[in-house]
Amino acid sequence: MPDHDVAIVGAGPVGLLLACLLAQRGIDAAVFEAREGADGRSRAIGIHPPGWAALDAAGLGPAVRAEALALDGGEVICGGRVLVSLTFDEHRRVLILPQHRTDELLRARLSEIAPHALRLGRAVTGVQDGGAVVRVSLETTHEATASFVVAADGVRSGIRRRLGIGWMPRPGAGGYAMADVPDAARGARAQLYCEQDGLVESFPMPGGRRRWVASDPHRALDDAERFANAIHARTGMRPELPAGMRPTAFRAQQHRASRLVAGRIVLVGDAAHETSPIGGQGMNLGWAAAVRLAAVIERSLRTGRADLGSYEKHTLASAARAQRRSLFYMTMGRPARGPALPVRNAAIRLLGTAPLRGRTADMITMRGTG
Template identity: 30%
Template sequence: MVVMLDVLIAGAGPVGLWLAAELRLRGAEVTVVERRAVSDGRSRAVGMQAGTLDTFATRGLAERFIERGTPVPTGHFGAATTRLDFSTVGAVHPFMLALGQSVTEQLLEEHAVAVGAGVLRGAEVVSLTQGPDAVEVVIRAGGTHRTVRALWVVGCDGTRSAVRQAAGIDFPGQDTTLTGWLADVELDDPPTGPLAATGPAGSFLAAPIGDGVHRLAGLSTATMHHGTGEPLTLEEVREQTRTLLGRDLGIRNPRWLSRYGNATRQAARYRAGRVLLAGDAAHMFFPAGGQGMNLGIQDATNLGWKLAATLQGRAPDGLLDSYDTERRPAARAVIDNTRAQLALFAAASPEQIALREVWSAALAEPQTNRQWARRIAGFDDPLPADTAPGAHPLNGTRLAGLALDAADAPTAHPLMHHGRPLLLDLGGTRTPCSADGLEQRTVTVNTEAADPIWRDVTAVLIRPDARITWASTDTDPQRRAADCLTALRALCR
């Protein structure tokens, strides 16, 4: 018997699990298939950025992750000696959270299953055939093959995505030219916090990731041309740490040793018919600044409400295609900044080292530091510019810096748990705008705590992914209502 689903998701990593939960929030029948029978306990991602925590806060989940992780108030940009200050980004949780990916996956799977998503482990996509109304997918599980028919298929199955290959989507880019190493280990002599070191021999980073384990990462001039498949030994980690740091920190009990490269690729398109891509299946780059998983979570958040609206027959023309239009530039920007960070990590010549020192000095300027802290945290990737006359500069940006005088909602995030568009009236008068599925609330801005950009804003329409689609300073409720309805029609019918 052929199983029928609304959406089949390949890959039970953070991106696939979050997308499944977002779709279930809106009533879609979703199953996630995962090649791994059980989690291997390894954590490719160990940093959850403030932007991801704020996304989880819109569904009331952020505290679950914070309870299991360690807040880190600053971050790095390459090997620059000046650290990025996350307290300036306007986030609800203004820090990076050190948390292993295995824990993140556990919490996200619990959430996805609790809201009704199916998760099938030990199963992988073998092939798919697209028709005009659905996709037939052959899945291999336990040595047998079964066929699933889904209205939509989403590949969240990593850089070697079987879904991407089966859909015929190209993955152009560059192969690895430099390699670094990482080690998840226990330390007899741990640093008191995140630690970075640079010198003629290369660059070194160390940070706690929970449960008494530290992530060590290095880019050494002596080993940066080793292949990613070349085994990494504990003795090499000790030797490289002594060379790069001057001491070995009492390294013991390795949990994971690996090499990583700077291969950089981006899918030629994020959609082919009824097949879509998200996360590492859509993009890969040098792992600098803890941006990979966080970029993928934003892919899933953007796609979830749009695909659900399409399933419900409420999507305006072009809404689903806007997923590619909005998310490809965001990934391109991350690719560019990780390439720049790699140049700082690998600096060896006098000219390159001078560039690193100049950039470190530039980051000491508060405005520059805030700009790059926002980018790394995931807040400075606005949607394509709104060119409409009189468009407010908030349009297209992520919700941030808005403090409210409300006991149940010090920010707008608790008002978004249902995942519907949210109209906030901030000017004291209600906008007479009503529509099916629209949440509306009249609130008062805490002017002392809010970012100055919110000054004089009388109403704002926020998408389910916490993107501001329309902001107004108009004091006339009727004009606001007409403008709001126009903006709302671009989100749903």
């Protein structure tokens, strides 16, 4: 008999949510995480309809809604003119909550329903599929065994690499700088500035804060003054960064694993697909996949057959759609000058017209993704 029904490698938001879903089904899931503590960075902040549906399924919906800021909608702006204005109804609501707080709520929920499931400071150094049982090699102890192993160990997944699974680049890459600053005066709407010198995003956050993101292809905005000056030059707005704060520079990229299943080992979340954070889809995409995977694992354990093909097919197709959306968002936010600028702006305005407004809101909020 294996030690566990499922071993999950990685205690990020997707691994934790999957563990909660499995534990609710009475499935013994152990989560192995190399880090001793939690990641305190805010990172992903948007919880789209597929995401809050997944959190509801894990019993976390009320706790998240109690703390999150509900985004009313937003505007796309260029040169001081509103190109598109959208309002989100309750079916398209986007909740805003920093990822570190979402992780804390997920950890608390897992502790409530499976007190000993989370194993911190337990780095996984290898996995070996033995047919009916998968052996998990651990850095600090000998090993653990499980009927299934789920790699939720992120974009740089060691398990994916050890299995020799391809990591295919997809179109859509760019440099950005980001800072979360105090700002309680601008309400619960988002602004996207598609300016001639590049994209600026402004998102409200709980606790009277706001996230600013600026395209930064040359990695020049990692200084507070340059960051604020660039945003002011593009939008006329100047975020006030607290003393000593430096913007976080990052590069958005897109990849997709060539396959997600190797026997009884399966990839999920960022280990399966890297989606540009522009558009805020990655975490929600992983959560929707975790809901599918939990149901497939439960059925496989019940029947004794490792039937993961439907999960792989559906998840890869969903990732491909999300990556196409992200590429579109990034393309619309690129610098545009001369004749290209009014053409681009006309295309954006078209998305806000009455015949397309509902579909545009669905696309932005990931409604219907699953």
